[in-house]
Amino acid sequence: MTGIDPLLPASAERVDASAVHNRIRSRWDDLPAASLRVATVVLEDPRVVLELGVNELAERAGTSPATVTRFCRQIGYTGYVALRMSVATELGRTSARPAHQADIGRAFGPDDTAEDVRSTLLNGTIRSLQETAASLDLVQLRALAETLARSRHVDLYGVGSSALAAEALAGRLYRIGVVCNVWSEVHAGLTSAVLQTEDCVAIGYSHTGRTAETITMLEEAGRHGSLTVAVTNDPSSRLAERADVVIQTSAFERFLQPDDLAAYYSQVYVGDLLYVLTAQVDFARTSAHLAASAVAVAPHRGVGAVTRIAPRPIRRTTT
Numbered sequence: 001m002t003g004i005d006p007l008l009p010a011s012a013e014r015v016d017a018s019a020v021h022n023r024i025r026s027r028w029d030d031l032p033a034a035s036l037r038v039a040t041v042v043l044e045d046p047r048v049v050l051e052l053g054v055n056e057l058a059e060r061a062g063t064s065p066a067t068v069t070r071f072c073r074q075i076g077y078t079g080y081v082a083l084r085m086s087v088a089t090e091l092g093r094t095s096a097r098p099a100h101q102a103d104i105g106r107a108f109g110p111d112d113t114a115e116d117v118r119s120t121l122l123n124g125t126i127r128s129l130q131e132t133a134a135s136l137d138l139v140q141l142r143a144l145a146e147t148l149a150r151s152r153h154v155d156l157y158g159v160g161s162s163a164l165a166a167e168a169l170a171g172r173l174y175r176i177g178v179v180c181n182v183w184s185e186v187h188a189g190l191t192s193a194v195l196q197t198e199d200c201v202a203i204g205y206s207h208t209g210r211t212a213e214t215i216t217m218l219e220e221a222g223r224h225g226s227l228t229v230a231v232t233n234d235p236s237s238r239l240a241e242r243a244d245v246v247i248q249t250s251a252f253e254r255f256l257q258p259d260d261l262a263a264y265y266s267q268v269y270v271g272d273l274l275y276v277l278t279a280q281v282d283f284a285r286t287s288a289h290l291a292a293s294a295v296a297v298a299p300h301r302g303v304g305a306v307t308r309i310a311p312r313p314i315r316r317t318t319t
Helices: 010-014 018-030 032-042 056-062 065-074 080-096 099-103 112-134 139-148 160-175 185-194 210-221 261-281 283-300
Strands: 153-157 180-183 200-205 225-232 247-248
Touching: 018 032, 018 080, 018 200, 032 056, 032 065, 056 065, 065 080, 112 261, 139 200, 139 247, 139 261, 153 160, 153 210, 160 200, 160 261, 160 283, 180 185, 185 210, 200 210, 210 225, 210 247, 225 261, 261 283
Parallel strands: 153 180, 153 200, 200 225, 225 247
Antiparallel strands: none
16 A cells, blocks of 8 residues: 555664554654654664663664653553563564555555545554453453442533534433533533533543633543543543543544544443443443433334324314
8 A cells, every 4th residue: 555654764664663653653743852753763763672671772863761661651641661572472472463454654645545444444554452351450441330330410512523423322321321411512511511410420531632612621620520531543632641541542533534443442432332241331221221222212213104293183163
């Protein structure tokens, strides 16, 4: 395929460490100059992380060991050891991965075949979902589900495709008895946020974590006592910093045109997981609500079903 990510040096095409590449690409614009030098060395050949110690990598990048450690944290790892483990895992997967899957970090070009587009989208989405699933803290999600099930009200904030992901979760939660609203317009969202209390939950969706409207609405809800949750690809973003709970997603964003498709799929996956965990908390209530809604829509699910409205009785008046 054509249109290779300009941030990836040519040698990086031959060595796949997609989790590390993805994290570096998603934070590239926010990395300081010293960290960018480390990032460039790692992107050129991720195997250097396995071959060099912290001091040696720092020397090659022309920076300090402290900067290397800081770089690891800036891209979402706890330290150099965690970065090494991620690279080793990814390189192990690469050796077992079919050759046709190596295009997941590429960009789409005008001459790509439909087959190339299909495989790139599919493989990129699969990898995004796998990385999102691997990064989730299930104990944290279970506790959040408990809170959602017992909450008085849930506000969900998002703009663009993030709003669509928020709406998907809201529709599911509402069906099992969790009262919630989705806000993508900041004035309406702020009006709702000021009504939040300690028995409420506010969830902000933003792939970059830098969407100003979402940050503003989530901050306001937090000021009024709500438990705040950030769903974002960047755990070091301002949205994440403002949240009590951070759920990290993953997406191969550079080749996704025009929208961050894999980001949306990862956000929906997180929402689906939260929905099922919340449904389990009070299974009797969940079952009752689902049964009631199933009965309500059953007449409209038949083949060629037609809604029949009973004729209104004619009032006869006497003169």
